[in-house]
Amino acid sequence: MSSDAVKKRKPKVIRNEAGTPETKRGRAEGEQDVLVYNEEVELEGRDPQQDYMLYKDTCAALAKLMAEIQELKSGGAKVGSVEMEERRRQCSVHFITLKKLNRLAHMRLKKGRDQTHEAKQRVDVLHLQLQNLLYEVMHLQKEISKCLEFKSQHEEIELVSEEEFFQEAPAEISRPHVTRDDHHQLTLARLDWELEQRKRLAEQYKMSLARKEKIHKAIEQKREYLSSLQPGLQNIMQASLPVQECLSMPFEQMQKQAEVARHLPPPLYVLLVQAAAYGQACGKTHIFTLNKTLSASISGDVDEAKALSRPPEDSQDDESDSDAEEEQQNTKRRRASVGVQLDDKRKEMLRRHPLSLCVDLKCKDGSVLHLFFYYLMNLNILTVKTKVSTTTDLSGAVSAGELLNSESLLNCLYASDHGQETPNPTNRYQFDKVGITTFADYVSDLGHPYVWVQKLGGLQFSSDGAQVALSASHMERTMKLLQGRLQARLALHKQFSSLEHSIIPISGECQHLFPAKVVSGLTRWTMMSYQEFTELGFVQHVLKAGLLRETDLFFMAVVERGTARLLAAVVVNPRYPEVMPLFSLSLHWKGERSGRTEDNLRAMESEVNMFRAELQGPRPGLQLLTNQIQRLCVCLDVYLETESQVCDGSEGPKEFPREKMCLRTARGPSRLKPFKYNHPQGFFSHR
């Protein structure tokens, strides 16, 4: 149990550390066989468990000794007695043992720590190595993947397919014996081939370019040559004009017209084309006659028309500039009044296209109807103005004033087409914006916007766009109607001049409608206005039946015989002779009677108003009105002559002796007179 200080010979170096091991430094440090007291070496030989037991034992001994000392002290022994000293010495020895043990324990601890530390160090080194290696591995992997991803530029080049390559490429490039096996070589070979092909093609391209340049130059030269021919051709054209006129093939004129026609607005163009086509189709029978029934020409300012079709960018710039100017000016002076502005806007809205179309329609008797067609640009409608020129001088018929009036000549060409309002429904909205209430105010200036005019220009306002088919289908009908209208009006004009002289012109073909002797005669034929007419008492039934319109023409005829005076109010529809004139009668003889009060006068009215087939005479039925008037006179004769019969006769001599042959003077419940004339027997009977 005592300290076994084993002296060991330690040839090696002494460990000197910060710890507490006591080492005796030998006198000769460098000497090999110095005696050192190395507790560490000693430590390795001791067993910790034994040391622990020793420690416990020592503590117990110490405790026992202490207890003995205590006993001794308490037993009254003197301090410093031998027993106590002995025990004290033993305690000190034990203390030293304890101290050694403590030292050993500390040394063990330190050793353990050192060992751990070393092991840790070793582990750290290894760990570091591991990490280094891992990093390197990762790096290498990245490099590998980068290498793998590398796209060589050569892959972007489109190469011909392998089969093609092997077929086309010459052997020294394709080297099939090598390339078939080796992919890399194959690719290289293909690239080579590609390069060679491209070089070849580049050569070809350069050559083609050069050729093209040469050809261009050649073309230019030829063009110059051609343009030098132009003046020569012009001269030839000029020289040929007289020849053209001689042969009546006005090519030049037609060309010029076509040139101008290009600037016409679409509806007028359609109208021109259709009119020209119709004129050609129906006009000439012989190529040498120039008498076309229909000819069309363009008049107006071509330059203005060209100006209209210029692109609007310039005008927009102008506008913005002028706006800026205007604003500046407004601060300085007053703006023009609202009325003037509105007026300008109206004028702008109602603007006509500078080009207009003039169509001349010839009738068989040589009179010509001139139609001037205008296009209103903002309103998109066509209007027409007319003029009549006749071969004979038309004068002397006062009542005929309205017949050829250009304002009303074309009224109601088709039923209820008055031409007073614009047929385009969108115009209503445009008018509202500028304060125009009716178009009728401007009609005399701008022309009449009849519906048939719109149709001739291909404008139909239930669908959009100018349609040629519409124009074509209407052209023939409208032209025929126009001709018919002109002829009817001219015929009426002539008839009126006779009627005003109290002569009823009856042609030879219509003589059979009337007996040889007609005593009643027309004494007056005057025109009336709509106002005057509607104020007459005996026409109210016509007004109520809706057979009167403001566009109709109204006349008053007075037929007289003896003391009897028959007033006939006549309504002539503008579409005469398609529509029969309507007569209303009032008789002044022994009182006043009218068709309303007396059945016989009503029968006379129906005799005159209803039998169109008999009264219209030979085609085209232009004798209708005069025949009606003559029939009226005949009926009055019959009436007056038979009337005197019916009375009792107690009044004295009859004013009108019976000259007409009648079988019966009264028939039926209303006792009507015989107004129907039978030819050739010459007697009157009832219908």
Add this chain to the structure above:
Amino acid sequence: MGPVELLHMSVFSQSFSPCGRFLAAGNNYGEIAVFSLSAALSPDASQASQKPILNFTAHDGPVFSLLSTDTHLLSAGNGEISAWSWAELIKKSTKAAWTRKPSYETSLEIPEINAMIINPKDNSLIVGGGDNNIHIMDMETGIFKSVLKGHTDYIHCLCFKEREEEILSGGEDGAVRIWDSRTNRPVHCIEVFKYEECARPQFGKWISCLATDSDWMLCGGGPSLSLWHLRSMSPTSVFPLPGCQREAVFYQDLIMSVGEGPHVSHCLHGGTVKAQIPCTPSSLNTLALNLKNTEHRVMTVGGSSHQIDVFTNFSYRAFSLSF
């Protein structure tokens, strides 16, 4: 039918169907139009129900007379009589059942037939017209069995007195002749224009309307409309109506007559004019009362217009049917 034709149309005759629900009217163009009264009088009547359900041309000349038997409608055209079955007409079939002509002497002008009446006793049809004679036709056989001659001018109107079985006829010659239908002999002849109270020489002497009610007779035309007592053969009252009357009827205690002038005159037996109801046509030719049907008890008048006025209450015009 254009507006001008309508303007010049005159309605000359009317007749109600046996059931009383339809009205047939004839005009001067020879057309017959059938109107449905039940449609026109129903509460939801519209403009369309005042138009005819059937309109066809029956004859060449004007249809001056229409007459309904129990089954047929008889119409008189230019010298011919046609019969149409009412049942067929209602079904809109326009095929005539038969057409017969009395024998006429003159051939230059075909005489019109102005009046037709039925003698219920021996089922015969009596017609009078432009040839100054009265023809009697047996309805069953269709043979014209007798001719009554006596008038010197054409016959305007006919009337039949059931009790005495006498035929009365009025003509353009101004005479009202009374015939015995059994013997076909003339019994009396009254020349109305010779009586001062009735005569109106400024108009003329013709008699255009006749009506009888037991012992009473109405006649008028050129002379004023007058009420005669037949036993005494004298006029008892004269009606101061301005125009010439063309048709007059007895209705309950009133006398209704139409003629020149746009009104229906209501008169009392005493000779006073009680009322003059205005109508659309400017002069009237025919007046008809629908007494067969109590539901549609109306009076209709037609004349110088294409419209036929309908009176539901006889004091004012309710509406007009239109051709």
